[in-house]
Amino acid sequence: MEKRDFSAVENDGFDLAKKAGEYGASSAFLTSDLSNALFPESGLYLSDRLLSNSRQYLRSMIGEIESQLCLKAVENLGVVHASIVEIGNSSMVYCHDHLRNAGLLNQSDLLEHVFVQAQKVELTNRLLQKFSQENLENSLASHLDHEDQNVAEAAMALLVSRNRSGFQIGQISCRLSDVPVEIYHDLVWSVTAAVQKISGCSEPKLLAAAELLLAGHDESQSIDNRAQRLAGLLDHAEASATIPHPIKDGLDLFLARIALRSQLSINQLTIFTAEPNMARLVVVMRALGITEIDAISVFTALDGSGNILTPASYKEISRDQAIVMTDNWSKPSAFQTAERKLASNHPEIDG
Amino acid sequence: MSSAHNLAEPIKGRLDVDGRLVSADPLLLRLHLHSGGFEGGPLAIPQLANLCRLSKKLGMNLSRPVKAADDDNNLNLWVETRIEPDSDGGLSISIVDWKETPLSRNYNNDEQRQRDFDRLNARGMIRTDTALRITSISLPGKVRLSEHSIGSALLDVFAVVKPSKPTLFTESIAERQPVRNHHVSLLLDPDSKYILSGQPLVDNLGVYSGYRFSVEKLNDESSDSGNSESTKPSLISDSLFGAQLGPALRQPLGKIIANAETIGSQLEGPLRGDYASYAKDIAAAGRHLMDLVNDLSDLEAIERPEFTVAPDEIDLIDLAHRASGLLTVKAADHQIRVDLPDEDSEMPALGEFRRVLQILVNLLGNAIRYSPDGSVIKIRVDRNGDRAEISVSDQGDGIPEEDQHKIFEKFERLGRSGDGGSGLGLFISRRLAKAMDGSLSVKSAKGKGATFTLSLPLRTKKGSE
Structure with a gap:
C-alpha cells in the first residue's frame, strides 16, 4: 500500500485556530452567496467564461495599479523600501485579496466596469468568429482619409488605442487608461492603503506616488473616450446618414454612435447586449428608427446564442413606445434605481 | 445645419x-x-x-x-x-x-418672455406660417383683429405704405431675409399705421417655418410729417420725445450700444484691456441714455391730459413672475435670488397689463440695483379690503424717513449717480399707479432695506364672490 505523505497539510494549532476564526466570520455569508447563485436577480446569464474573465480583469487592474504605484515611488520619488521595490518589479498581484476581504472591491461602479469589459471581450470574440480582425480594422481605417482632418485624427487615435490594448482571443487584461477616472481615483487610493499595509512602508512618498499616478492618468487615451469623440465628429459629418453597425464601425465605434444617438451610455448598451435576446438593444434600435434589415444584421453580428430577430417581431414594437422606453433608460441611473425601489416598496398613498 | x-x-x-x-x-x-x-x-x-x-x-x-x-x-x-x-x-x-x-427657438418660455418684452415696449407681435398666413396676432393699442385676421395672408390684412416700398418688402420675404422698419397700415383702417420688423423662423430640423414680426404703433405725425405739421402743430410740440426725438435717438443709440458691446466683448479679435474697458463704458453710457430717452417718452405721455390706461383683468402673481423673468440675467449677474409667490395661486386685480408690468420691472430693477450681491429680494402679494397689493422688498441700505417722499419726485437721485438710474422711474411708476386708481408707497428704514408696495383695485372673480 502506498504510503501517503500528510506533511503538506499538517497545520500547527495556531494556524488552525486562526483559520477557524476567519471561516467563522466568512461563513456567515454562506447563505447570501448561495442565494445569489441560486436566485439571481438580474436576469443576465453569467457564464463561467464571463465570470473567469471578470476575475482575471479585476486582478489585472489591481496588479497594474500596485505595480505602477510602487514603480513611481521607487523611480520618481526615491523610495528604497524592499517590499515596495518587490511589488513594483513583480508580476504577482498582492493587494487583491486584502481589498476583497475588506469589501473595497464590492463597489457597484467598479463591478459594472469589470462586467462591461468582460462582455466587450465576449462580443469581440463573437464578431471575430464571423469576420476577420483585418476586416474589422479596415472599416475604421477608411476614416483615415476623411476630408475633415479632425475626423481623420480621431480615427487614427482610436486605431492606435485599440492596437495598444493588445487584444487576443481568450485573454483579457487591463489597460489602465481604459479605466474610468472616478473608478481609477478610488481604486488607486484603496490600493495605496493596501500596499502600505502589506509593505509596512508608511512613507508619505507613497501617497505622493499615488498623486503622481493620478495626475499621469490621461482619460483621452481610453478606447471609449476616443470612440465617443469620433462618433461625435461623424455625427456632424456626412456619416450621420449611415446606420451604425458593429461590422462597419467596429464594436467600440458602433456602441459610441448608438450611445450618442440614444443618449444612453456605452456601459448601458454593453449590458443590453448581455441580456436575453438583447431585448433592450432591439428596442433602442427601433427607437432610433433603424430599419428591420439593418437591425437584424446588427442583431446577428452581436448574437452568440443562435437567437433570431425576425422582421415581424421587430416591427411589432411600437416606435413611440420604444422612444419612451429609451428615454426612460437615459435618465440618471440613481433616479431609475430610486424610482424602482420606491415603486416596489412603497405603494402609493391614497387620498 | x-x-x-x-x-x-x-x-x-x-x-x-x-x-x-x-x-x-x-x-x-x-x-x-x-x-x-x-x-x-x-x-x-x-x-x-x-x-x-x-x-x-x-x-x-x-x-x-x-x-x-x-x-x-x-x-x-x-x-x-x-x-x-x-x-x-x-x-x-x-x-x-x-x-x-x-439653437431651437421653439421653447414656450422664450416665446412668452419675448411677448413680455414686446408688451413692455408697447409692441405687438405677428406670427405667420410659411405661406405668410397669420397664425397669431396681437397689436398695440385697442385694435383687436385676431378673430378676423387669423388664417388670412399678411398682405390681405396690411398694406405696405410710403415711405416703405411694397416690392422691397415682398422681395425680402421671398428671400427669407429679415425685414426692418417697414411702414404698413391696416387695410380695414388705413389710419392705423404701424412699423413692422420681422425675422424668418426655422424649426428644430432647420427648415424655414414662417416669420415672426414685431409691430410698433406709428403716430400720424411721425409717419407723415408734412401733413401733420400743418394740421396738428400742437401735438408735435406736445410729443417731442414720444414722436420725434425718441425714435430719432433710439436708432443711433442702439447702434452705439451694439457696436460698443461687440468691441468690448472682443468678438472681432483680441484688444488691449483698457480699450475693451472703454468700450464697455461706452455701452453702459449708451444704455443709460437709452433708458433716459424711454423714461422721458413715458414722462411726456403720462403728463398729457388725454393719457388713459386700460382696465385689463390682470393677475399680480403672474405679472410678478413675468417681471422676474425679464430681469433674470440682471439678478443672476449679482447672485441675487428673487423669492416669488407660488405660481399656482392668484391675486386678481384691475390695471393695464403693460403698465403694471412696467412698474414691477422698475421696482424689481431698483431692488436689484441697490441690493448687495448674494442677497434675496422678496415679492409678496396681499389682499387689503378692496385692494390687491404687491410688494417688493430688498435687503439694501434702505431710505431714511426724511428722504422717502423725495424719491417719487422727478429727477430725484438722493445724491446717487453713476448707477444707471435716470431719477424718473419711481415718479413715472407712481403716476401710472394713480392713473390706474392705485397707489405706490414705500416703507423703509436706514440700513434695513426697503419695501415698495403697489396697490390696485381688487378684481372680483365672476361667480366666486
Whole structure:
C-alpha cells in the first residue's frame, strides 16, 4: 500500500485556530452567496467564461495599479523600501485579496466596469468568429482619409488605442487608461492603503506616488473616450446618414454612435447586449428608427446564442413606445434605481 | 445645419487655483463673457466649470464632451483638462473640437418672455406660417383683429405704405431675409399705421417655418410729417420725445450700444484691456441714455391730459413672475435670488397689463440695483379690503424717513449717480399707479432695506364672490 505523505497539510494549532476564526466570520455569508447563485436577480446569464474573465480583469487592474504605484515611488520619488521595490518589479498581484476581504472591491461602479469589459471581450470574440480582425480594422481605417482632418485624427487615435490594448482571443487584461477616472481615483487610493499595509512602508512618498499616478492618468487615451469623440465628429459629418453597425464601425465605434444617438451610455448598451435576446438593444434600435434589415444584421453580428430577430417581431414594437422606453433608460441611473425601489416598496398613498 | 470652427490648433485657456480664467483664446473668452463672466473672473460656462472642478477634485486629467450654448447656437465641444503640476493648483483647458448647431427657438418660455418684452415696449407681435398666413396676432393699442385676421395672408390684412416700398418688402420675404422698419397700415383702417420688423423662423430640423414680426404703433405725425405739421402743430410740440426725438435717438443709440458691446466683448479679435474697458463704458453710457430717452417718452405721455390706461383683468402673481423673468440675467449677474409667490395661486386685480408690468420691472430693477450681491429680494402679494397689493422688498441700505417722499419726485437721485438710474422711474411708476386708481408707497428704514408696495383695485372673480 502506498504510503501517503500528510506533511503538506499538517497545520500547527495556531494556524488552525486562526483559520477557524476567519471561516467563522466568512461563513456567515454562506447563505447570501448561495442565494445569489441560486436566485439571481438580474436576469443576465453569467457564464463561467464571463465570470473567469471578470476575475482575471479585476486582478489585472489591481496588479497594474500596485505595480505602477510602487514603480513611481521607487523611480520618481526615491523610495528604497524592499517590499515596495518587490511589488513594483513583480508580476504577482498582492493587494487583491486584502481589498476583497475588506469589501473595497464590492463597489457597484467598479463591478459594472469589470462586467462591461468582460462582455466587450465576449462580443469581440463573437464578431471575430464571423469576420476577420483585418476586416474589422479596415472599416475604421477608411476614416483615415476623411476630408475633415479632425475626423481623420480621431480615427487614427482610436486605431492606435485599440492596437495598444493588445487584444487576443481568450485573454483579457487591463489597460489602465481604459479605466474610468472616478473608478481609477478610488481604486488607486484603496490600493495605496493596501500596499502600505502589506509593505509596512508608511512613507508619505507613497501617497505622493499615488498623486503622481493620478495626475499621469490621461482619460483621452481610453478606447471609449476616443470612440465617443469620433462618433461625435461623424455625427456632424456626412456619416450621420449611415446606420451604425458593429461590422462597419467596429464594436467600440458602433456602441459610441448608438450611445450618442440614444443618449444612453456605452456601459448601458454593453449590458443590453448581455441580456436575453438583447431585448433592450432591439428596442433602442427601433427607437432610433433603424430599419428591420439593418437591425437584424446588427442583431446577428452581436448574437452568440443562435437567437433570431425576425422582421415581424421587430416591427411589432411600437416606435413611440420604444422612444419612451429609451428615454426612460437615459435618465440618471440613481433616479431609475430610486424610482424602482420606491415603486416596489412603497405603494402609493391614497387620498 | 451645423458648422465647425476650423481648429487647426486647439482653443486654449488657463484657470488659476481659485478657478478664475486668467488667459483664454478669443473663442473661449467670448463664450465666457456671453455666459456672464468677466475678464479674470471665475469661469462662467457652467458645464466647463463643472468639468474643471471635477478635474481639480480628482487631481486627474479629463477628456470629455461638453455641451454649451451661445447666442443662437448649441455648442458641442470636446474638452481636455490638464493639471499643471508646477503651477500650484492651476489647470489648463484645451478644446479640441468646437461644433455649432443652430439653437431651437421653439421653447414656450422664450416665446412668452419675448411677448413680455414686446408688451413692455408697447409692441405687438405677428406670427405667420410659411405661406405668410397669420397664425397669431396681437397689436398695440385697442385694435383687436385676431378673430378676423387669423388664417388670412399678411398682405390681405396690411398694406405696405410710403415711405416703405411694397416690392422691397415682398422681395425680402421671398428671400427669407429679415425685414426692418417697414411702414404698413391696416387695410380695414388705413389710419392705423404701424412699423413692422420681422425675422424668418426655422424649426428644430432647420427648415424655414414662417416669420415672426414685431409691430410698433406709428403716430400720424411721425409717419407723415408734412401733413401733420400743418394740421396738428400742437401735438408735435406736445410729443417731442414720444414722436420725434425718441425714435430719432433710439436708432443711433442702439447702434452705439451694439457696436460698443461687440468691441468690448472682443468678438472681432483680441484688444488691449483698457480699450475693451472703454468700450464697455461706452455701452453702459449708451444704455443709460437709452433708458433716459424711454423714461422721458413715458414722462411726456403720462403728463398729457388725454393719457388713459386700460382696465385689463390682470393677475399680480403672474405679472410678478413675468417681471422676474425679464430681469433674470440682471439678478443672476449679482447672485441675487428673487423669492416669488407660488405660481399656482392668484391675486386678481384691475390695471393695464403693460403698465403694471412696467412698474414691477422698475421696482424689481431698483431692488436689484441697490441690493448687495448674494442677497434675496422678496415679492409678496396681499389682499387689503378692496385692494390687491404687491410688494417688493430688498435687503439694501434702505431710505431714511426724511428722504422717502423725495424719491417719487422727478429727477430725484438722493445724491446717487453713476448707477444707471435716470431719477424718473419711481415718479413715472407712481403716476401710472394713480392713473390706474392705485397707489405706490414705500416703507423703509436706514440700513434695513426697503419695501415698495403697489396697490390696485381688487378684481372680483365672476361667480366666486
